[in-house]
Amino acid sequence: MTETSWRPSGKRLTESLRAALAPVAACGIALGALAAWTLVGNAGEGASIEVSQGRVFLPSSESGDTAAFFRIDNTGGMDDRLTRVTSTGSLGEPTLSTHRMTDGSAAYPETVDSVTVPAGGSLPMSPFGLDITVRAKAGWRTGDLVRFTLYFENSGPIRTQAVVVLPGDGPQ
Structure with a gap:
């Protein structure tokens, strides 16, 4: 018995190709579309945090407890x-913290572990909602600048400043 080696015919090669x-063309088209999507800036865009308009209330009590926004x-x-949040000042x-109302219309702060800053949106901070509770060092005066570092899960730390204002001054 003689063995003959199998050889694909020209027709089989053409059909296989x-x-x-x-599938090769589909992969190429998909890769090209993803590359174009990335080049125009629509892919892989993470969080981009901007912090501005920092203000901190001049404490009105001897305890020094106040709020920053x-x-x-x-x-x-x-x-x-x-x-x-940390602060050198x-x-x-x-x-x-966020402020909650009691049945008697009194407000009290409630500590929160973290808050979401939505994509394409903002995080509202005000005396009536979310704020940063801080204990002032002695000697703060209106117009002073207090340094803060805000830590974000994806964006990392952002250093900023807040101006000391009287309650009721500045944006609410």
């Missing part, structure tokens, strides 16, 4: 989270 051409905008394509570590 045609069968392989469709910032405008926080996320112009990126992904949500981010504000997770922590305060005593102790500032905390994120």
Whole structure:
């Protein structure tokens, strides 16, 4: 018995190449579309945090407890989270807090661990909602600048300043 080696015919080679051409072409088109999507800036766009309009109220009590507020905008394509705040101009570590109302219409602060800054949106901070509770160092005067660092889950730390104002001054 003699063995003969198998050889593909020209027709088989042509059919095999045609069968392989469709998935290879589809992959090439998909890769080209993804590359174009990336080049025009629509892919992989993470959070882009901007912090501005920082203000901190001049404490009205001897305890030195007061509140700081910032405008926080996320112009990126992904949500981010504000997770922590520090300040070199305060005593102790500032905390994120929100104000709740009692049945008797009195407000009290409630500490929160973190807050979301939505993609393409902003994080509203005001005396009536979210703020940063801070204990002032002695000697703050209106117009002083207090340094803060805001820590974001994806964007990392952002250093900024807040101007000391009297309650009721500045944007609410």
